[in-house]
Amino acid sequence: MPDQTLLAPPLPPEKFRFLTEGLERVQGYLIGSTALYLSTLEYVQRGEVEGRVAEIGVHRGKSFIAMTVGLPEDQTALAIDIFDAQHLNMEATSVDALRDFKASLESWGLTDRVEIHEGSSLDLEDQGFCEEGRRFRLFSVDGGHLHYHVANDLRLAEKTLAEGGVVAADDFVNQHYLGVITGIFEYLDGGGTLVPYALIPNKLLLTDAASVERNRAQLRELFGEGLTKAEVPFRDVTIDVYGDPRWVVQDLDGNTAELQRNPNTVPELQRLVSQLRRERNRVGAQRTRLRRRVSELEAALHPTGRADVLPKALRAPARAVYRALRRR
Ligand SMILES: C[S@@+](CC[C@H](N)C(=O)[O-])C[C@H]1O[C@@H](n2cnc3c(N)ncnc32)[C@H](O)[C@@H]1O
Structure with missing residues (x-):
């Protein structure tokens, strides 16, 4: 559906503004459609699934802000990254990510609602992270991309995910980060109980076994037109695959604007x-x-x-x- 324009479900004003004006001002690694899918998922979870939003691997906050912008005032979110301790980063280095992340939180009114944990996710279990129980409804796994990071982070997500919650695992089929798919298989083959049910651009969505059908149906209801392949066999389950068409975002009053897109990506240049x-x-x-x-x-x-x-x-x-x- 390369040139189709689809209308996204209505979103509250802050999310609308971020997706149509703010997204490309945050440097990072996130496809516009994926920002829309995750942002909408967070919104529709409110009141339906208990818990907070969390991310391992925040960088400058592109996906984190897409998920949390406009969060209700009584909710907080958790951002985990090694940030400036880049000697712990096994694949790359990022400079001043924490400074830029904090500036973005400030400009999107999120400073008071975000708890920042500076440290490696590999240490979280020993620090008692899982002992606080099941408390997250949306958990983005986008930290270290080596297989042992990914398997570790998925285990943390599994142990702390609220019933009905969703985990988004980044770079599932990225040819440059084969550690991710290796880590996902390592996690699943090692008895991981999260079940994959959908693939949005770059991210595999997983949930607890009892919530697969509900979450699958909800995503179809929200983004049925963006579904490019339904029930694709994957290991012993099936996943729905969603595409990256052009989206028009709408707010709750019916105002509409195009989803911001990175103009320098190959698909966007081909479209142009x-x-x-x-x-x-x-x-x-x-x-x-x-x-x-x-x-x-x-x-x-x-x-x-x-x-x-x-x-x-x-x-x-x-x-x-x-x-x-x-x-x-
Ligand atoms: C691909 S970037 C995250 C992209 C970000 N989610 C976005 O939307 O732009 C990966 C991040 O993982 C962080 N990271 C790498 N190893 C880590 C570890 N062991 N624990 C926590 N974070 C880690 C890096 O510092 C980097 O900021």
């Missing part, structure tokens, strides 16, 4: 190229039609042996039309 090709063809066809019309008028005005083609009274207006067309 085909849009420009269509425009070029349209203009080309119009030029051909106008040229034909000009030739007809020229033949009428300068007839060879056909001086009487136009009645005299029409010749002056026809000349004016002819001149106007020549100028285009």
Whole structure:
């Protein structure tokens, strides 16, 4: 569905504003459609699933803010990252991520509602993270991308996820981060109880076994038009696969605007190229039609042996039309 534009379900004003104006101002790793899916999921969970939002691997907060923007005032969210302790980062280094993350929290009114944990997720279990019980409703796993990080972080998510909650595991099928898929299989083969049920661009969604059908149905109800393949077999379950079409976001009052997209991605540039090709063809066809019309008028005005083609009274207006067309 490369050029289709779909209308997303209504969202409260802060989410609407972030997705249509703020998303591309936060540097990070998140596809626009994925931001929309996660942001909407957080919104519809309110009142239905108990608990907080959490993320391991926050960086500058792109996915974190998409999930938490507009969070009700009585709720807090948890952001876990090694942030400036980049000597602990096994794959890359990021500079000043915490400073930029805090600035974004401030500008989206989230500072007082976010608890920041600076440290490696590999240490959380020993620090008693799981002992506080099942308390998260939306848990993004986007930290270290080596297999043991991913397996570790999924186990933490499993042990702390509220019933009905959703875990989003990043870069599931990213060819440059094969540690992720290795870690996911390591987790599932090692007795992990979370069940995959959907794949949104780049992220695998999992939930507890009893909540698979409910969560699957809810996502279809919200984004049925974005569903590109239903019930794709994956290990011993099936997952729904959602695409990355163009979305128009709407707020609760019916105002609409396009979802912000990163203009520099390959799909976006391909979309731009085909849009420009269509425009070029349209203009080309119009030029051909106008040229034909000009030739007809020229033949009428300068007839060879056909001086009487136009009645005299029409010749002056026809000349004016002819001149106007020549100028285009
Ligand atoms: C791909 S980035 C996260 C992207 C972010 N969610 C976004 O939307 O832009 C991965 C993050 O994981 C963090 N990280 C790496 N190893 C970690 C670990 N062991 N514990 C916690 N965070 C870790 C890195 O510091 C980095 O900020």
